[in-house]
Amino acid sequence: MGKGQPSYTDEEFVAAIRRGDDRALAQLYRLHQPMISHFVLQNSGTEDEAKDVYQEGVMVFYEKIREGSLELSCQIKTYLYAVCRRLWLKRLAEKTRFGGRIDDHEPFLETGAEEDLMVAEERDRRFATMAEALNRLGEPCRSLIEGFYLLDKSMQQLTTDFGYTNADNAKNQKYKCLVRLKKLFFTSYKEEESY
Amino acid sequence: MMTEADYYALFEAYRVGQLPAPARADLERRLAADPDFALRFAEFEELTGTLNAYGHRMATRRKLRAIQAEMDQEQTDIAPAAPFETQAPQPMLRISRTERRLREFWSAHRATVAVAASVAFLAVMATLFGVELWRASVKQPSLYGYTVLRREVERIKRNQRAMNRAINQIDGTKPAEEVNQGKFSGTGFALTADGYLVTSYHVIQGADSLLIEDKNHQGYHAEPVFTDVAHDLAILRIRDRKFTGFGRLPYAFKRGQSDLGEKVYTLGYPREDLVYNDGSLSARSGFEGDTAFYQISIPVNPGNSGGPLLDDRGNLIGVVSGRQADAQSAAFATKSSYLMKLVDSLSAANAGGAYRLPRTNVLAGASRPQQLRRLQDFVFVVKVYE
Numbered sequence: 005m006g007k008g009q010p011s012y013t014d015e016e017f018v019a020a021i022r023r024g025d026d027r028a029l030a031q032l033y034r035l036h037q038p039m040i041s042h043f044v045l046q047n048s049g050t051e052d053e054a055k056d057v058y059q060e061g062v063m064v065f066y067e068k069i070r071e072g073s074l075e076l077s078c079q080i081k082t083y084l085y086a087v088c089r090r091l092w093l094k095r096l097a098e099k100t101r102f103g104g105r106i107d108d109h110e111p112f113l114e115t116g117a118e119e120d121l122m123v124a125e126e127r128d129r130r131f132a133t134m135a136e137a138l139n140r141l142g143e144p145c146r147s148l149i150e151g152f153y154l155l156d157k158s159m160q161q162l163t164t165d166f167g168y169t170n171a172d173n174a175k176n177q178k179y180k181c182l183v184r185l186k187k188l189f190f191t192s193y194k195e196e197e198s199y
Numbered sequence: 200m201m202t203e204a205d206y207y208a209l210f211e212a213y214r215v216g217q218l219p220a221p222a223r224a225d226l227e228r229r230l231a232a233d234p235d236f237a238l239r240f241a242e243f244e245e246l247t248g249t250l251n252a253y254g255h256r257m258a259t260r261r262k263l264r265a266i267q268a269e270m271d272q273e274q275t276d277i278a279p280a281a282p283f284e285t286q287a288p289q290p291m292l293r294i295s296r297t298e299r300r301l302r303e304f305w306s307a308h309r310a311t312v313a314v315a316a317s318v319a320f321l322a323v324m325a326t327l328f329g330v331e332l333w334r335a336s337v338k339q340p341s342l343y344g345y346t347v348l349r350r351e352v353e354r355i356k357r358n359q360r361a362m363n364r365a366i367n368q369i370d371g372t373k374p375a376e377e378v379n380q381g382k383f384s385g386t387g388f389a390l391t392a393d394g395y396l397v398t399s400y401h402v403i404q405g406a407d408s409l410l411i412e413d414k415n416h417q418g419y420h421a422e423p424v425f426t427d428v429a430h431d432l433a434i435l436r437i438r439d440r441k442f443t444g445f446g447r448l449p450y451a452f453k454r455g456q457s458d459l460g461e462k463v464y465t466l467g468y469p470r471e472d473l474v475y476n477d478g479s480l481s482a483r484s485g486f487e488g489d490t491a492f493y494q495i496s497i498p499v500n501p502g503n504s505g506g507p508l509l510d511d512r513g514n515l516i517g518v519v520s521g522r523q524a525d526a527q528s529a530a531f532a533t534k535s536s537y538l539m540k541l542v543d544s545l546s547a548a549n550a551g552g553a554y555r556l557p558r559t560n561v562l563a564g565a566s567r568p569q570q571l572r573r574l575q576d577f578v579f580v581v582k583v584y585e
Binding site for chain 1: 246252253262306308
């Protein structure tokens, strides 16, 4: 693995990932993982923290590509480094004591990664609220919604899974659940916004 | 009346595109006309959009985790592969939990540790260096800036030996047994006719034995009788069977103080030969205002210490002691009045017998060379063996 595979240029990576090519994503992940791992380890992090930060960084990059809103003004490597650097700084600040000082070993440029991270943070917050709302939704609504929206199961399969007599029943149940979820989600989301 | 759930069914059908054309047109018209309805639709859109995005996020996270897990798997696959090649278990590859934690700590903090170590190292070195400097400065008995004038013979010894060799070669005789030249030397002069001498305390400081040598290199053993560290004075007595007495001393000791501008001179042994120097009495206090000393403008050198300081009329007015390192020809000499006080108190205590000091000065009125000719028999080299 890793060797003998087609190697992509940055543009090809972006195009392939936009198409949903998981092999390209895997290869990109492997390509830059050592760099971030090294960076985090050099800056008082552990191996596990390095993995976490890198996965978050790749996630930001990946979601930008899937949205089609990525404007890459530099190499992917530089972009990832900037994002992960920022993320790690935040973690360090949370851990305190070491906040601020960081050893750079890659050229660190302003890559627009900062704004992307702001957007990503907002999205994280929304997802966290959604997870919270789903938790408070209760069964069987939660499994039904998760099955349909998160796990991409068909209505047919859900009908049999949950033992409804027909698909229409399941659908009606799903809509009712959706209305309850909506109330939970928007109340807590708005509440958070008013902070 | 439609419930909210019914609306959601409608919206979803519209989103997926399952709604028949007339119903779709009806819905779009209503969206444009009814703001409440439009808001409800927007909320539905946001909710399902977020749900879908959340689903994607979870899927991507799973993918990334899988990739990472695969990489970790490869790593652990490679690691245990090694023992099979070497046929022997490699203990280095199996790292205990504590060791791994230690390694993580090391890799994370090694820069800090390095800085701390070098700071500690520098601090230790600086302290050692500082202490060494301090000790070197303390070794001199006098204050900073004050240089005592006893001479280190070690340096001259080498030349002496070379000269001896040369002379011996000319003579053609065997080299004489090497004499211990002594480590330091200074000057001393006669105090009484029966074998008491005066020199500076710092000349004989730390001495094991003392040797007095006159200008003809006739040596006598001597021992210190009394020392006065504060005024840098030492009184010696010759203990030698060869010694028969100095003869009558030509100078007298002045009990009072001398005046500024008095012409003064000294005789001493800064080298192997007797050296004369003169100048004036330039102040009635010594280094840092010490009133036990005169300041004199005589160029003195190491070896001059303990030499007699005489005025124009041949009165002994002081004992040469040292000079100031950072000033031009500022030398210092202990006042003879302090020497007299010391001798008087010793006489009173009767320590080491009575002191019969010379009463008359036979040098007065004589020319300088005549004075010196008579003086030179009473000035000696004091050699110190440690």
